[in-house]
Amino acid sequence: MTGLRRKLIDKTNHVLGRVFPEQRIFLRSEDGTRFLRLSSLGQLVAWTGSTAFIGWAIIATAVLLMDTIGSGNIRDQAAREQRLYEERLQVLAAERDARNIEALAAQQRFNLALTQVSVMQSALLASEDRRKELETGIGVIQSTLRRTMGERDDARTSLEEMLALARNEQAGGTATGAGSSIDNATLGFLSSALESTAAERDLMAASAVEAEEFAQNMIFEQRLRDERNDQIFQQLEDAVSISLDPLDKMFRASGMSTEQILDQIRLGYTGQGGALAPVIVSSMNGALDADAMRANSIISQLDRVNLYRIAAQKMPFSNPVRAAYRFTSPYGMRWGRMHKGADFAAPVGTDIFATADGVVIHAGWTQGYGRMVKIQHEFGIETRYAHLSAIRVQKGQRVSRGDQIGDMGNSGNSTGSHLHYEIRVGGRAVNPMTYIKAAQNVL
Numbered sequence: 001m002t003g004l005r006r007k008l009i010d011k012t013n014h015v016l017g018r019v020f021p022e023q024r025i026f027l028r029s030e031d032g033t034r035f036l037r038l039s040s041l042g043q044l045v046a047w048t049g050s051t052a053f054i055g056w057a058i059i060a061t062a063v064l065l066m067d068t069i070g071s072g073n074i075r076d077q078a079a080r081e082q083r084l085y086e087e088r089l090q091v092l093a094a095e096r097d098a099r100n101i102e103a104l105a106a107q108q109r110f111n112l113a114l115t116q117v118s119v120m121q122s123a124l125l126a127s128e129d130r131r132k133e134l135e136t137g138i139g140v141i142q143s144t145l146r147r148t149m150g151e152r153d154d155a156r157t158s159l160e161e162m163l164a165l166a167r168n169e170q171a172g173g174t175a176t177g178a179g180s181s182i183d184n185a186t187l188g189f190l191s192s193a194l195e196s197t198a199a200e201r202d203l204m205a206a207s208a209v210e211a212e213e214f215a216q217n218m219i220f221e222q223r224l225r226d227e228r229n230d231q232i233f234q235q236l237e238d239a240v241s242i243s244l245d246p247l248d249k250m251f252r253a254s255g256m257s258t259e260q261i262l263d264q265i266r267l268g269y270t271g272q273g274g275a276l277a278p279v280i281v282s283s284m285n286g287a288l289d290a291d292a293m294r295a296n297s298i299i300s301q302l303d304r305v306n307l308y309r310i311a312a313q314k315m316p317f318s319n320p321v322r323a324a325y326r327f328t329s330p331y332g333m334r335w336g337r338m339h340k341g342a343d344f345a346a347p348v349g350t351d352i353f354a355t356a357d358g359v360v361i362h363a364g365w366t367q368g369y370g371r372m373v374k375i376q377h378e379f380g381i382e383t384r385y386a387h388l389s390a391i392r393v394q395k396g397q398r399v400s401r402g403d404q405i406g407d408m409g410n411s412g413n414s415t416g417s418h419l420h421y422e423i424r425v426g427g428r429a430v431n432p433m434t435y436i437k438a439a440q441n442v443l
Contacts, residue, residue, distance in 0.1 A: 082326075089324060092440070099440075109239040110305065116232055117295060117302075127225065134218055141211050145204045226291070233294050240301045247308040253438035254315065256425070261315075261379055265307045313401055314378040316355035316432070317439035320385060320421050321408070323350050328418060331431040340429035341384070341422035348389050348417045350408040354399045355383055355435075363395050369420065370412025373405050379425075386420035387412050 022039055251258045321344045329343035354375060361382075362374035369386035373393060376382050389409025393399060410417045423432045 085326070086324070096440070106239070106243045110243060110302065112239075114302070116236065117299060120229060120232060120291075120295060123225070123229075127222070130218070131222075134215065138211055138215060141204070141208055145208055148200055148204050229291055233291075233298065236298050237301075240298060240305065243305050244301055244308070247305065247312070250317065250438045251308065251311070254317075254435055255430070256315075256379065261311050262304070262307045264379065265311050265314075311378075312439075314357050315381060315435070316377065316383050316423055317435050318353070318355045318401055319436055320344070320352055320355050320383075321346060321350065321419060322353060325350070331429075331433065338429075341386075341420050342432045343418050343420055344408075345416060345418040346408055348407070348409050350417075350419075351404050352385055352388065352406045352408055352419055354401055354403045354405050356381070357400050358383070358398070360393045360395055360397045360399060360405070363391050363393050363397075366412070368413045370414065371406070371409065372412075375399060375405070380427075382424045382427075384420075384422040384424070386422070387414045387418060389417075 248258070251261065323346055325344045325346040327342070328345045329339060331342050332339060352373075356375075356377045358375040358377040360373060361376045362372065364371070366372045366386070369384075371388040371391055372384060372386040373388065373391055374382060374384050385406060387409055388406040388411060390407040391405070392407070393403075393405045399405060408417055408419050414420075421432050423430050423435060
């Protein structure tokens with residue numbers, strides 16, 4: 001085997017000798033001169049190793065240069081994204097201010113609508129009273145006219161009978177001078193009564209004409225009033241729609257049962273009366289007319305707006321951080337574990353606000369969360385504010401939306417100053433951004 005291997009090496013060196021001829025390196029010292037023989041195979045191995053080392057060095061240098069360039073690009077990209085994010089925050093803040101102005105304008109329209117509904121209700125009641133009085137007056141006039149015409153016809157018949165009797169008596173020659181004077185007196189009395197009846201008839205006819213003209217004027221005024229009421233109703237319906245549609249969308253976007261929420265609000269606010277009392281105007285059949293039904297529909301929608309306004313205060317639709325911040329971690333899976341909230345990063349001490357009305361059920365240290373505040377709201381909703389540097393409320397304290405409850409910090413298991421914000425419905429964590437985004441164009 002040793003001889004065979006030697007022959008194989010010699011043959012390989014002979015073949016490689018054309019490319020890598022055998023070289024000798026002489027080493028001279030005081031004792032003499034020695035040399036090292038570099039075979040063709042050894043030169044090939046050395047050349048291959050040198051080439052591989054140089055190639056590796058080139059590749060490593062290129063990778064290092066690309067990493068350096070890439071890290072610079074990433075920093076530039078992060079800076080650009082941060083600028084875009086800040087610009088987006090400014091745009092959102094401007095939109096929020098615009099929505100606040102629109103909400104104030106809608107509230108003013110709402111108050112104006114309430115005033116107009118109250119005025120319309122009074123006008124409808126007065127119109128109903130005038131209509132009843134007119135119907136009664138026309139009925140009396142018609143009854144008197146019929147009675148007068150009947151008396152006129154009776155007097156005319158009696159006069160004709162008396163005249164016929166007088167003519168018969170004169171033709172028979174049996175009338176005496178005294179009888180003739182009596183007949184003349186009777187005829188004079190009947191003629192006077194007939195003239196009086198005719199005058200009264202003419203007077204009643206003129207009164208009937210005046211009553212007819214008055215009725216026509218009342219009908220014309222009623223038409224004008226109906227057109228004006230229709231315009232007012234249309235304006236009210238548009239104003240209510242502008243106020244109600246965004247609220248409907250906001251509550252539907254929260255994912256909770258809207259009707260169930262409103263029913264629960266109604267249970268706590270059951271009083272009636274005042275400007276929002278239903279309009280009740282009786283008609284000939286005892287039922288509501290079209291205007292009254294339309295007014296009641298508007299009032300019902302205004303009542304729904306009021307219920308939405310009350311419910312919105314009790315649900316966490318606002319943002320817990322009002323200063324500039326970075327949204328650093330969303331709700332969902334993170335590093336193989338469920339992240340049950342949303343993280344907002346800002347400097348230590350940034351004010352943290354309650355997102356809805358409620359009662360503080362915890363205000364202290366919690367393992368992992370650090371300093372944490374829990375607030376219990378209506379409809380089984382709970383909000384949590386973790387990693388605070390300071391707590392500004394106490395357990396059992398009632399808070400309103402917008403009240404400061406703490407300062408942002410880095411307590412507990414945290415890698416930097418931020419707020420961990422959670423919303424739980426019935427004990428189950430939900431995405432907080434669902435509520436915040438739902439109210440972006442409303443609150």
